[in-house]
Amino acid sequence: MPTSQPVLRYKQPEKRYDVIVIGAGLHGLAAAYNLARYHRVGRIAVLERRYIGFGGSGRNTEMIRANKRAHETLPFYKESLEMWDGLSAELEWNLMVQKKGLIALAHSDGELAVMRMLSDSQRRAGIKIDMLGPEEVKKMVPSLDVSDKPALPVAGAQFHPEGGTVHHDAALWGYAKAASRCGVDICAGVEVTGFYVEGGKVNGVRTNVGNIAAGKVHVAVGGYSSEIARMLGVKYPVVTIPMQVMTTEVMAPFLDYYVASPRLHWYTQQTLKGDLILGGQLDPWQSWNSSTTWQECSERVAFILEYFPDLAHARVVRSWSGLCDCTGDSAPVMGPSGIDGLSLDIAWGYYGFKSTPACGKYAAEYIATGKVPEKIRHFGLDRFYNRQRVREIII
Amino acid sequence: MPFLIDCPNCGRRSPYEFKFGGECKRAPDPGADVKAWCDYLYLYENMSGVQDEWWYHTMGCRSWLKIRRNTVTHEIIEE
Amino acid sequence: MAGRLPGCATQVLDRARPVRIYFQGRQVDAFEGDSVASALLASGIDTFSRSFKYHRRRAPSCLSGQCSRCTMSVDGRMHVKTCQTSVREGMSVEPHGSVEFDPKSLADTFSWALPTGFYYKYFYKPQWFWKRVKEVFRAMPGNMATVRPLAGKSRIDAVNLSPEMLVVGGGLAGIEAAITAAQAGVRVVLAEADGWLGGFDAFQGEAGHRRAQDSIRRLREHGNVRVLTSTWVSAIYPDGLAICVQSCGGEGPEGVLERVFHVRAGTTVIATGATSVPPLFENNDRPGIILPEAAQRLVHLWGIRPGTRILLAGGDDYLARVGLELIDKGIGLAGLADYRESGPDEALRARLSEHGVRIWSGYKVTGSHGRTRVEGATLAALGGSDVQTVACDTIVASSGRYPRHKLLGQAGARMAYDSGLNFYLPEDVPRAYHAAGRLLGLEDPEAIMAQGRVAAVRALEGLGIDVGTMGQEARQALERPSPLRAVSAQPLSTEAGKKAKTFVCYCHDVTEKNVEQAVEEGFSDIETCKRYTTATQGACQGGMCEANFTHVLARKRPELGSRTLPTTRPPVASISLGAMAAGHHDNPQLSPLHHVQLEHGGRPMRLGSWIRMNHFGDELAESLAVHQAAGICDVSMLGKFRVFGPDAKKLLNRVMTREVGNLAGNKILYSSSCNEEGILLDDGVVLKMGEDDYFVTTLAGRAPVTEEWFARWCREEDWQVHVVNLTETRAGMNVAGPKSREILSKLTDADLSNEAFPFLTWARVKMAGVDVIAMRMGFVGELSYELLCPSSQAGFLWKRILEAGKPLGLVPFGIECLNICRLEKGHAIPGLDTDGFTNLFESSFGWMLNRTKTETVGKPMLELFSDRPLKEQLIAFSMDGKSPVLDGCLVVKGPRQLGRVTSIRYSPLLDKTIGLALVEPDEDWREGGKVRLWLGEGREVEAAFAKPPFYDPSGGRMKA
Numbered sequence A: 001m002p003t004s005q006p007v008l009r010y011k012q013p014e015k016r017y018d019v020i021v022i023g024a025g026l027h028g029l030a031a032a033y034n035l036a037r038y039h040r041v042g043r044i045a046v047l048e049r050r051y052i053g054f055g056g057s058g059r060n061t062e063m064i065r066a067n068k069r070a071h072e073t074l075p076f077y078k079e080s081l082e083m084w085d086g087l088s089a090e091l092e093w094n095l096m097v098q099k100k101g102l103i104a105l106a107h108s109d110g111e112l113a114v115m116r117m118l119s120d121s122q123r124r125a126g127i128k129i130d131m132l133g134p135e136e137v138k139k140m141v142p143s144l145d146v147s148d149k150p151a152l153p154v155a156g157a158q159f160h161p162e163g164g165t166v167h168h169d170a171a172l173w174g175y176a177k178a179a180s181r182c183g184v185d186i187c188a189g190v191e192v193t194g195f196y197v198e199g200g201k202v203n204g205v206r207t208n209v210g211n212i213a214a215g216k217v218h219v220a221v222g223g224y225s226s227e228i229a230r231m232l233g234v235k236y237p238v239v240t241i242p243m244q245v246m247t248t249e250v251m252a253p254f255l256d257y258y259v260a261s262p263r264l265h266w267y268t269q270q271t272l273k274g275d276l277i278l279g280g281q282l283d284p285w286q287s288w289n290s291s292t293t294w295q296e297c298s299e300r301v302a303f304i305l306e307y308f309p310d311l312a313h314a315r316v317v318r319s320w321s322g323l324c325d326c327t328g329d330s331a332p333v334m335g336p337s338g339i340d341g342l343s344l345d346i347a348w349g350y351y352g353f354k355s356t357p358a359c360g361k362y363a364a365e366y367i368a369t370g371k372v373p374e375k376i377r378h379f380g381l382d383r384f385y386n387r388q389r390v391r392e393i394i395i
Numbered sequence B: 001m002p003f004l005i006d007c008p009n010c011g012r013r014s015p016y017e018f019k020f021g022g023e024c025k026r027a028p029d030p031g032a033d034v035k036a037w038c039d040y041l042y043l044y045e046n047m048s049g050v051q052d053e054w055w056y057h058t059m060g061c062r063s064w065l066k067i068r069r070n071t072v073t074h075e076i077i078e079e
Numbered sequence C: 001m002a003g004r005l006p007g008c009a010t011q012v013l014d015r016a017r018p019v020r021i022y023f024q025g026r027q028v029d030a031f032e033g034d035s036v037a038s039a040l041l042a043s044g045i046d047t048f049s050r051s052f053k054y055h056r057r058r059a060p061s062c063l064s065g066q067c068s069r070c071t072m073s074v075d076g077r078m079h080v081k082t083c084q085t086s087v088r089e090g091m092s093v094e095p096h097g098s099v100e101f102d103p104k105s106l107a108d109t110f111s112w113a114l115p116t117g118f119y120y121k122y123f124y125k126p127q128w129f130w131k132r133v134k135e136v137f138r139a140m141p142g143n144m145a146t147v148r149p150l151a152g153k154s155r156i157d158a159v160n161l162s163p164e165m166l167v168v169g170g171g172l173a174g175i176e177a178a179i180t181a182a183q184a185g186v187r188v189v190l191a192e193a194d195g196w197l198g199g200f201d202a203f204q205g206e207a208g209h210r211r212a213q214d215s216i217r218r219l220r221e222h223g224n225v226r227v228l229t230s231t232w233v234s235a236i237y238p239d240g241l242a243i244c245v246q247s248c249g250g251e252g253p254e255g256v257l258e259r260v261f262h263v264r265a266g267t268t269v270i271a272t273g274a275t276s277v278p279p280l281f282e283n284n285d286r287p288g289i290i291l292p293e294a295a296q297r298l299v300h301l302w303g304i305r306p307g308t309r310i311l312l313a314g315g316d317d318y319l320a321r322v323g324l325e326l327i328d329k330g331i332g333l334a335g336l337a338d339y340r341e342s343g344p345d346e347a348l349r350a351r352l353s354e355h356g357v358r359i360w361s362g363y364k365v366t367g368s369h370g371r372t373r374v375e376g377a378t379l380a381a382l383g384g385s386d387v388q389t390v391a392c393d394t395i396v397a398s399s400g401r402y403p404r405h406k407l408l409g410q411a412g413a414r415m416a417y418d419s420g421l422n423f424y425l426p427e428d429v430p431r432a433y434h435a436a437g438r439l440l441g442l443e444d445p446e447a448i449m450a451q452g453r454v455a456a457v458r459a460l461e462g463l464g465i466d467v468g469t470m471g472q473e474a475r476q477a478l479e480r481p482s483p484l485r486a487v488s489a490q491p492l493s494t495e496a497g498k499k500a501k502t503f504v505c506y507c508h509d510v511t512e513k514n515v516e517q518a519v520e521e522g523f524s525d526i527e528t529c530k531r532y533t534t535a536t537q538g539a540c541q542g543g544m545c546e547a548n549f550t551h552v553l554a555r556k557r558p559e560l561g562s563r564t565l566p567t568t569r570p571p572v573a574s575i576s577l578g579a580m581a582a583g584h585h586d587n588p589q590l591s592p593l594h595h596v597q598l599e600h601g602g603r604p605m606r607l608g609s610w611i612r613m614n615h616f617g618d619e620l621a622e623s624l625a626v627h628q629a630a631g632i633c634d635v636s637m638l639g640k641f642r643v644f645g646p647d648a649k650k651l652l653n654r655v656m657t658r659e660v661g662n663l664a665g666n667k668i669l670y671s672s673s674c675n676e677e678g679i680l681l682d683d684g685v686v687l688k689m690g691e692d693d694y695f696v697t698t699l700a701g702r703a704p705v706t707e708e709w710f711a712r713w714c715r716e717e718d719w720q721v722h723v724v725n726l727t728e729t730r731a732g733m734n735v736a737g738p739k740s741r742e743i744l745s746k747l748t749d750a751d752l753s754n755e756a757f758p759f760l761t762w763a764r765v766k767m768a769g770v771d772v773i774a775m776r777m778g779f780v781g782e783l784s785y786e787l788l789c790p791s792s793q794a795g796f797l798w799k800r801i802l803e804a805g806k807p808l809g810l811v812p813f814g815i816e817c818l819n820i821c822r823l824e825k826g827h828a829i830p831g832l833d834t835d836g837f838t839n840l841f842e843s844s845f846g847w848m849l850n851r852t853k854t855e856t857v858g859k860p861m862l863e864l865f866s867d868r869p870l871k872e873q874l875i876a877f878s879m880d881g882k883s884p885v886l887d888g889c890l891v892v893k894g895p896r897q898l899g900r901v902t903s904i905r906y907s908p909l910l911d912k913t914i915g916l917a918l919v920e921p922d923e924d925w926r927e928g929g930k931v932r933l934w935l936g937e938g939r940e941v942e943a944a945f946a947k948p949p950f951y952d953p954s955g956g957r958m959k960a
């Protein structure tokens, strides 16, 4: 029986580091861990203004998948999905990886056409994908109404067997624990308020507890990226939009898969604990406020209930919301910032959880070598200036 | 967090009646360069605080309103 | 505990009306007025549920809907709080899972092996092992409801209310606030969770009952108060929306099960009261351990003895008073353990002693024991010495008081801990909200009522309502001091229980030790500790455990100084998915031709917000008919606008890629529009109806977007232009085919000849007596007339055209046929054959960009990139015969993925499969080039690149 060993070890920041990572979300922690473990870059600190997992990393709906649209980025997402498998063992912490399978519903022939296209593109990238008819979906999800009762009946679905979930808190604490053990200083309550930039090169950061020098600074602040931009006097191609989700009381296992309707913007899964997670839609406006609204929650529930009518008496116990920094092409910004020594891993919107392992790996590689790794080449800021935006959006 | 918008035509209404039209931006001259146009099209101040923004009253008078809103507190600021 | 006390005025039972309910199939006798929980308790049922992690027996502890330990399945509905549900004849009640015998309760015995976060610390390798273990995990939790097919849909209604004032809580404070507002003449809604009014006083014996009745009687004098009992206010949103869910008990189609009130009040008084904090001692979760309020409810409301030998425990005189009430009802006491060295108040102590009740001052309960319910307790002096065992069958215990603050928190207030009082008091209450009553720590009924009046006065003043002398009087009454009384917190042992469990969070079985261990492991701030231990995250959402959780945390981490509460998130009381969804409906748009098309065999399908006809039985036959004779198709969903005024041209020249200014006479201008990136958005036609007066059409279903788009492009201009959306006023039908002229000529005197009415012109004609705008267009490649007529006459006209055309072979056709025909012509549809990245040049619409005008939206970007290579292009291809290739098929070239098929159909006329694809530029896109379509690993088919149109390349047929 393990005794109580510290899992989270917060430190007071020192005056100087070789690398500063801003933000103790998953992306910041993963980058710091990978740097410390696989690269020789000297002393590393993660500066976090609240606590580990305050941002999207502690609020997301835990979906992991690789069935994205833009074929040029599929290898990245595929690798990230595969990396989760070995991560529990590597971090010596059970991340509760469940590759339970993701079912994405289509409600019309038109949607099926898009889905077929995505499926083929994903198969060509080596991702396992099946197309299902309504009856097959019904067999896998008996509680789903595939009849013509819903206004938009289920016309078919895409099945992504390797998609699933990872416990987000477990991932946070696993990375934090492993990073600390590799010598990373994780400093909570430290807010970056400005930068020292000289001759186009970053020298350090200003914080609420004093200045900290560093030749390399990595920005992984999730939904807050535009605040960093303002400190630097620039703008980023993002708008911050909250996303709301809900959870219910526990029920005996009845839903084995993650079920989603991309068209109607809802998804639901049953966690190991037995509660349902319900969500799937960004708020309709920009906001930096993470409280929830009745209109959004009730509309989401109305959609989901239409397809799971037997859940009419299941009960929602909690709703919450988190900030997502979203680009117009639904792809992130990773790599150079235009300032020497300052690297970006931002704009992960509502899809950054699944990408954590690969982001950690490639962010660290970029920070250590200064060369943009091939797999994240498409995520650069330059894409907005040469019509190279990532074709992630489905219309 | 929910808030209400004072539409000069329709009165105080739920923002769910509106379409959010984004922060107010100034388009460059038609002849400006790629940088200027792409900055305008793709970059956002994305203010955490008070900003001027556009809202379209879809379920009301169907007009575009310029609203000054604090995006953190959702307070609407009268001009 | 079986058997009831004699009836008395305070009870809510109607003993003249027995009700039978069935618990696990066994009959349980109850009375009208019983809750399911009270009926079960009265019949001696001890165990209601098994706990989440350790499968321990659990039973009601609050009887007020807060602890969630009484939930069962009632009439097939899961997660029903039985203490909040009235009995109904024949009701069937089932626990979630087996409660009497539960083999999983072994988990309790082996819990030493399950330290905090054990699931993170074990099983991290190997992967296969975790895969097995997780299935065990899934099946483990207790009190899991089973999802079963429901017989039918319960009726849940949604109601909107907008009173001036909402009062939450029907206790003395709430009632007083409501009366005050009613006197000021405003409309009030008063929501109360219990099935009756009176709040705390409803179960404070005879005196309380009298007080409550008096208030209720005064309330009833006012017609402008709508009282909602059995109504939980589930959430308050800071914009003033309160969600109030009333349980109405009805089942089936006629009975209403729940009613959801969406209340938007001008101002809100929150008077939700306070509740006892559960005690902390080993095995503090056993059935038979209840809060003092629950004991009082049992005795005074339902005439049930909580037990026969009751131990009272806590540090508050309230317990002594409850003890005296129990004695009064002839219920035996095992004694009173008071953790204050001074013990209870002198007078109370004297009266208890009179009845021979043993009092241990400076003692606290350290544990309970018993098999299925409490059989005894251990007590110890505060230092830990003098351990004693007391036999008892019930422990009525509390360790302080806690405001029911969550709604206030949701409204935006902050709760600050007052260490002197050991109570949380609200700070920064937002303007439109006012707190009152026991929620603020008040106890004296007079003070509570006075304060309720003051809260209402302040609320009314906030609304700008004149309250006359009422304000003065209310404030004066409050001036009589009523100091808050401190309630001491239960002293915690220096060391958390070694072996047995002291529960902090009951819903998730989180013990004091778990919390301490979490802090030691570094999870020391409230949010991470909460997540790591899962405390406060269960069904009660902290209602029963927040106080103890923060208490334990504060002891472990005194350096944190002030105590904070975890963030309050809606809902405060769990809410059914059915109640949340109530009031949402799908509202598809129907064409004015919808019904007449159904009559003619149309097969409807949903496309966006519209319902359209996919086909009328056989789309291939329909397409042949269009080419050989004629067809008629509903196009009412095209957006239709009148754009007029001196500046109409300015607006249109902005949003259209072509020049509108040159449009003359009866010509039709076919144009497109782009966004600022130059991405193709829309196509449609522009007609000039008069000077500065234009008629514009847009893609099917796009009208609302277009309306907004037009408005967007003049929002900063002081232009004289007005846009009217005519979409729903005009129906549209496309009559196409070589016989269409002949058919339509039968219905009109107008000259439809090619000379009088050539291609790409329009005319106003009377057709079958209906005023029609007819346009000659060529979307399907044949002679065709697009007719726009008043929606009211569309059905009539459709029928007349069909009648006239039938002898000539006219058939109705749907969008499938439309697709076949437009592909034969190679026509692309924006948004379908292009996507959000395709600019005007990359689509097949590039020719429509007027290069001389500068104001066109999107033109600067198109010009800036015009000398760079295209990113993609829209190509056409064909294959002989029928091909299995479907929309969405990938276009490949070896390992390269060049793009995708956007539309592909078999044309029976050409006996070819023809399609469009959106692809990267490639050298193969030339005469004789091959288009490779990917059908799966190692399977490709080849199609021939083609330059459309496939049919009638000269356009002779449509121009004929």
Ligand SMILES: Cc1cc2nc3c(=O)[nH]c(=O)nc-3n(C[C@H](O)[C@H](O)[C@H](O)COP(=O)(O)OP(=O)(O)OC[C@H]3O[C@@H](n4cnc5c(N)ncnc54)[C@H](O)[C@@H]3O)c2cc1C
Residues within 6 Å of the ligand: A022, A023, A024, A025, A026, A027, A028, A047, A048, A049, A050, A051, A052, A053, A054, A055, A056, A057, A058, A059, A060, A061, A062, A063, A064, A190, A191, A192, A193, A220, A221, A222, A223, A224, A242, A243, A244, A245, A320, A321, A322, A323, A324, A345, A346, A348, A349, A350, A351, A352, A353, A354, A355
């Ligand atoms: C409701 C919701 C559901 C989601 N569901 C999914 C999903 O199912 N699958 C998926 O893949 N993704 C999902 N996401 C997205 C995912 O959560 C995020 O993309 C991801 O967590 C981003 O991680 P991060 O480490 O980059 O940022 P965060 O986790 O947001 O961490 C950023 C940290 O930076 C800190 N910070 C900010 N500014 C400063 C400063 N100036 N100084 C110091 N520290 C600072 C913040 O306090 C925060 O802790 C969801 C997001 C939300 C909100």
Ligand code: FES
Residues within 6 Å of the ligand: C037, C059, C060, C061, C062, C063, C064, C065, C066, C067, C068, C069, C070, C071, C081, C082, C083, C084
């Ligand atoms: S006894 Fe029903 S919720 Fe507490």
Ligand SMILES: [Zn+2]
Residues within 6 Å of the ligand: B007, B008, B009, B010, B011, B057, B060, B061, B062, B063
């Ligand atoms: Zn309006």
